[in-house]
Amino acid sequence: MVNQLNMPVPRLTVITLGVSNIRASIAFYDALGFSRRLKATGEAVAFYDTGGPVLALYRWDQLAADAALPDQPRPQAFRGMTLAWNCATREEVDAVMAFALGKGAKLVKAAHETDYGGYSGYFADPDGHPWEVVVAPGIDVGADRRVHLAV
Structure with missing residues (x-):
């Protein structure tokens, strides 16, 4: 889609995580309750409906190769990003x-x-990808499970 100024409309559609053991990661995200889609991909790649952008799991080395980046050394420290699971209440944070x-x-x-x-x-998930579970002022979670930001 292109806007009036003939510029692409920005959007985040998929977050792909590089994983060491695709089978273990699929089991983990299945256990968290995310809904896997396109299961015909088997263990080559896994796609999850998150209520917003899609979460994808792909073998670490193959993801690095696809992006033309080295897959070694793998970082053990903070990678400069987190995923978030926004909640409606403090009690929900504790439960999640x-x-x-x-x-x-x-x-x-x-x-x-x-x-x-x-x-x-x-x-952290099995590969150390950090998830923040949070309730924050100005960020509401609607009945549709999507976050709604204050204006």
Whole structure:
């Protein structure tokens, strides 16, 4: 789609995570309850409906090759990005954190009051991709599970 100024309309459509063990990652994201789509792709790539952008899982080395980037050394430290699971209440944050940890996530940071008036915690998936579970002022979660930002 192109706007009036003949510029493409920006949009984020897919987030692809490089994973070491596609089978284990599929099992993890299935256990979290994300709805897998296009299952005909088998274990080559997995696509999940997240209620917004699609989450894709792809083998780490193949994703690096596709992007023409080296796959080694793999970072062990913070990678400069997080994924987020926005919630409607503090109680939901606690429930999501407990749920994810019960499904094999690793605790990164326990849920806590934030300095901006929110409440958040962090867990990591099997490859260390960090997820923030958060309720934040100005960001509402609607009945459609989508986030709605204050104007």
